[in-house]
Amino acid sequence: MNAIYLAAIGNVDERIMKNLETNVWQVFGFDVQRTFPFSDPAYAFNPERNQYSSAVILREMLKQKPADAECIFGVTNYDLFIPMLSFVFGLAQVSGSAAVISLARLRQEYYHLPANDALLRSRSVKETIHELGHTFGLTHCADTQCPMSLSNTIQHVDRKGEDLCKNCSLILHETIQQRHGAHNAVEKL
Numbered sequence: 076m077n078a079i080y081l082a083a084i085g086n087v088d089e090r091i092m093k094n095l096e097t098n099v100w101q102v103f104g105f106d107v108q109r110t111f112p113f114s115d116p117a118y119a120f121n122p123e124r125n126q127y128s129s130a131v132i133l134r135e136m137l138k139q140k141p142a143d144a145e146c147i148f149g150v151t152n153y154d155l156f157i158p159m160l161s162f163v164f165g166l167a168q169v170s171g172s173a174a175v176i177s178l179a180r181l182r183q184e185y186y187h188l189p190a191n192d193a194l195l196r197s198r199s200v201k202e203t204i205h206e207l208g209h210t211f212g213l214t215h216c217a218d219t220q221c222p223m224s225l226s227n228t229i230q231h232v233d234r235k236g237e238d239l240c241k242n243c244s245l246i247l248h249e250t251i252q253q254r255h256g257a258h259n260a261v262e263k264l
């Protein structure tokens with residue numbers, strides 16, 4: 076069976092990576108491996124926006140995807156964008172094999188509040204399940220408690236839980252069972 080590979084893009088706190096490793100294994104049931112850390116994504120930097128292009132980072136990750144990777148999942152501290160939005164918490168290829176999240180706006184410090192490691196860990200788990208869920212074909216869920224519901228703000232992230240709703244969970248398990256090599260990937264935040 077293939078593995079889901081986690082990749083730190085730039086410097087990322089090891090405690091965050093370890094926690095995601097455990098949660099990804101629990102939710103998706105794949106063996107979870109680590110890639111070598113990716114360097115700072117200077118190639119994706121947009122100086123006008125002072126942000127990093129999530130789509131460019133995804134493409135770079137796909138180039139370096141290990142042969143036995145079901146999916147490669149990037150975690151970065153850099154603030155990410157796509158052209159039509161001021162920022163994104165993450166980006167994934169729907170039914171594809173790459174996704175990335177940014178921790179930048181999941182930190183309380185971003186909102187001028189005291190750091191809260193437990194909250195950061197929980198938010199990063201929700202956004203990881205969300206973006207990896209897209210790579211397994213899950214779409215946005217109407218259940219506001221479900222991690223597959225769309226978050227445009229940190230309040231939305233905090234309203235969600237860490238557990239997939241019954242429906243998303245069912246679809247995920249069917250997809251994992253049916254999944255085979257050919258992917259027709261499109262990008263979705």
Ligand SMILES: [Zn+2]
Nearest residue numbers: 216221240243
């Ligand atoms: Zn759901």
Ligand SMILES: [Zn+2]
Nearest residue numbers: 205225263264
């Ligand atoms: Zn989404």
